[in-house]
Amino acid sequence: MRISIGRIGWQLLAVLVSVVLSNEHDSLCDEKKGEICAEPIHTVIRLAKRDDELARRIAEDHDMHVKGEPFLDTHYFLYHSETTRTRRHKRAIVERLDTHPAVEWVEEQRPKRRVKRDYILLDNDSRHANPFRRSVLSRDGTRRSQRQQPQSPREIPSLPFPDPLYKDQWYLHGGAVGGYDMNVRQAWVQGYAGRNVSVSILDDGIQRDHPDLAANYDPLASTDINDHDDDPTPQNNGDNKHGTRCAGEVAAIAGNNQCGVGVAYKAKIGGVRMLDGAVSDSVEAASLSLNQDHIDIYSASWGPEDDGKTFDGPGPLAREAFYRGIKNGRGGKGNIFVWASGNGGSRQDSCSADGYTTSVYTLPWYLEECPSSIATTYSSADFRQPAIVTVDVPGGCTDKHTGTSASAPLAAGIIALALEANPELTWRDMQHLVLRTANWKPLENNPGWSRNGVGRMVSNKFGYGLMDGGALVNMAKTWKTVPEQHICTYEYRLANPNPRPIVGRFQLNFTLDVNGCESGTPVLYLEHVQVHATVRYLKRGDLKLTLFSPSGTRSVLLPPRPQDFNANGFHKWPFLSVQQWGEDPRTFHDWTLLLYGTADPAQPGDPVYSATPATSQGVLSRVQQLTSQVRTFFEGFG
Known part of the structure; x- marks a missing residue:
């Protein structure tokens, strides 16, 4: 061991x-069971340096074509042509690629089972009518080459907000058991709302023209890995609302009389469409490595199956993306990766079997028990409990968002408030701050708390306690880099x-x-x-x-x-x-x-x-x- x-x-x-x-642990789809997902979905090659023209020529010489932009600087997605039909022929092509002098590494990428971490799908999910006509953004909008200009100085909001569902956001204004909340208002009344902080939701896409998100939409924090273009708009088929809901929790606009209010309602919000199709190690890596100098926070509310029997985690390419993010992202201060820990508690699952939440480089958020959890935010376990209010597809609102899917974006929003207060915070600074300011008192009646060797209360389920937005911002303002x-x-x-x-x-x-x-x-x-x-x-x-x-x-x-x-x-x-x-x-x-x-x-x-x-x-x-x-x-x- x-x-x-x-x-x-x-x-x-x-x-x-x-x-x-x-022994062995679970990773890819099971070919022995004849699963459809056992077929490779694409091939990835790595060159010595970025050379888009060389990659294109190599692909054409092997009856393949390149799709999308390179990721991790020198890695390219290659797809077989329509005429390459047999598995044996495809394998022979990949073997020839492996001997090409310009190709440092090649691997066929197979799909991995990944699930969105909603707790339960509700057939009776009521939507609140949008009182405003939808404003549609052009789908061919151009990307800006530099970070957006800093926004105006902090404004002190007038509370309560007029947004119709703000009153139902119990986790923001004392509606939890014991009258507690996440103390976000203390940050707001100091004028902090996530300005100049960019958050990207890695999911099934986001509705960028949603009237409660459009003004905060960040094209530099967005892309479509599934279709290899720049538009993260999800398919409007009833299934792909997850990413948009998560985005609304972070950055839904305040004071516009629509839906509710995002925790960081002045933050820039983007989305990566990567769950609306087969997910491979390279798909995850391309998502995690998107524009790491621009994006501050990545929020992910998905992972391996929460079935109580799976051990799985990031592959080598995704691990490389995490490492580059914390070493080089944000100008060397490190990207902040927020991860939902999973909803398998009822199946006696543990997030210790989830390699995303057991990464040193992520901040995991609750529901399954494991000692890697640093803190928690409020969420909802099932339809019998008050849930999280957010935006919905297409253009509406919902008060039915549940599970750790809802927990991780709330954490990302609170972290955005702290980054506005102190943009120089590193990824490790943020872990220290979240841990030191977490409040265990609202959760003290839950079993499993103990005191560690330096006197802090800690739990396998809730980490060091409930995130406290006001305390986090106040400590961040005077924090010295660790x-x-x-x-x-x-x-x-x-x-x-x-x-x-x-x-x-x-x-x-x-x-x-x-x-x-x-x-x-x-x-x-x-x-x-x-x-x-x-x-x-x-x-x-x-x-x-x-x-x-x-x-x-x-x-x-x-x-x-x-x-x-x-x-x-x-x-x-x-x-x-x-x-x-x-x-x-x-x-x-x-x-x-x-x-x-x-x-x-x-x-x-x-x-x-x-x-x-x-x-x-x-x-x-x-x-x-x-x-x-x-x-x-x-x-x-x-």
Whole structure:
């Protein structure tokens, strides 16, 4: 197994209810089942440098053609011509491409199962009539080559807004249990509304001429990956309203007497049409890498199936897009990727099995439980509860938007408010800010809260609590950029990795000796703890992984998933925990961890840790305490 953490007794507990044997994780469509999606949908080539004419010639020489713009600088979509019909002929063409001297890499791209994270589809989804005539934008509008000019100085809004459904936006004005909301009004009354911030919704497209979005539409944050053009307008077939709804949550115009109000109602909003067709690794990568110097925030409300039995995540091209975004996006400050964590809670699913929400580079938002969640926003579980108000296709409004699909765009809107307050914030600054300002009190009656090693309350379901727009903006205004992130890696391998039958319930306990890489680039203040694990056994759903930090923080990396009967296990799967944020990771003993963090306190006033490791007596005392906790845990487990 591989794990990622630090020093004073990191302990990983593996609990299986049945037998240990083999492993692999789910990714592409299953050819053995004869699924239609098993057929490759296109081919991607990578050249040494961008050369559109060379790519076109290579494609023509192989009876193919290029579609759309290159992505990740030097990657091109290639499609077979109409005359290339047999699978064998297509495979032979790809094999010839692989030997071309100008082609560095080639791969046939197969579709991946991706679902929009609505909680439930409602047949009786009532729409509110639009009182205004629709204004239609030209579909051949030109793209501007530079970011839009800064908007006018902040204006203090007059509350409440006259928009007819604003009164139904309970999550914005004290309508939640206990009279709570996300404290967005405190940011608004200071004049913050997301000006000069660009948000892109990666989904099934957005209706760019919607009367409650048109004035905020951003063509530079928009494209159509499915049809390889610049127009993200969705097909008006009743199914493709998801992206438009998400866009309205972020940036629906305020004060125009239509629908409700977007959280960042002055932000620029764009959309990428990429879910209205087969989705591949390259489709995801092209979407995630769109105009990374212009777009500030990417919001995605989709992912692998939330069926309680799937393990899946981004492929190599999408991972490269994430990495380029955080390293180079926004002029080096890093793009902010907001992801819906999934709606599989009722199926006992866990977002730890979703490689998008377990990425260090994303901010995942709630409903499934996992220790990678930093915070939550309000949403709705099903049609029996008040839902989220937003715009709808074609040109109307809805009060029936639900699930984590609705949660992620609300988070993106609140983050846009903070970026207006401080445009210099980096992607890591934003994670620190969201975590530090999240409010757990509105959710304290929910079970599962615990206090981590630096005194913060944290939950596997809600992260560090409910996002607080006012607190986030206020802290952002005076925030100092965090120190450089260091990565510290440790590895543990079983001496005898051969499968062995184990009958009944059992436990395995591994401890990793970690010094925080203090002799090199030290990690003394934890941010992300990532565990890369390879496990083989008969029923994957019977495995439970629990991580104890040196400070005693307990993170359930993977709970049992009763629906998961997969017999292949998983290979180098990246489990992520943010529940140890701010702790000193240094431990004593052995296995594999990736520690992400800093050598210095992130902000003035943070606790100061000595660079000198703990004494042997202190370590012994801590290990004895952890051993007692582990024993108590398993006694309670039965």
